[in-house]
Amino acid sequence: MIEGSCLCGAVRFSAKAMSGIVECHCAMCRKAAGGHAGFFFVSFRRDVTWQGAEHLTQYESSPDLVRRFCARCGTAMTGANLKVPDATIILAANALDGEVPARVVAQEYCASKASWAERHDGAPSCEAGWENLWP
Ligand SMILES: [Zn+2]
Ligand SMILES: [Zn+2]
Numbered sequence: 001m002i003e004g005s006c007l008c009g010a011v012r013f014s015a016k017a018m019s020g021i022v023e024c025h026c027a028m029c030r031k032a033a034g035g036h037a038g039f040f041f042v043s044f045r046r047d048v049t050w051q052g053a054e055h056l057t058q059y060e061s062s063p064d065l066v067r068r069f070c071a072r073c074g075t076a077m078t079g080a081n082l083k084v085p086d087a088t089i090i091l092a093a094n095a096l097d098g099e100v101p102a103r104v105v106a107q108e109y110c111a112s113k114a115s116w117a118e119r120h121d122g123a124p125s126c127e128a129g130w131e132n133l134w135p
Helices: 028-033
Strands: 001-004 013-017 021-024 038-044 048-051 056-062 065-070 089-090 104-110
Touching: 028 038, 028 056
Parallel strands: 021 104
Antiparallel strands: 001 013, 013 048, 021 038, 038 089, 056 065
16 A cells, blocks of 8 residues: 655545656646655545545645645645546655655656756765765
């Protein structure tokens, strides 16, 4: 089972199956995700169960598209889904917990990439906090 939760633990989802993860560089996803990109996957709505869904709130980021997030802690829990739901749901990979049976398979809206995050794969990596990089 694929499990996800928000930072405060009020909202959880589980899904029976997931698509590969897509990294979206569009400006809306960056702001909504709080990072250099948004990371999303798709599941069938019938395969997804929610706990604490009453803590979800939503923002209509484009006409007829809503993003859902935890009203308590702000964690993005979905991508931009149709206001009138279809059979699928775009879920936020940032919320995933534990072992995840998928990896990033594609990047989209690369023309909107954050300039500050360009080629950051070469930045020094720390096992824990970045404080270790300072003298
Ligand atoms: Zn929360
Ligand atoms: Zn996007």
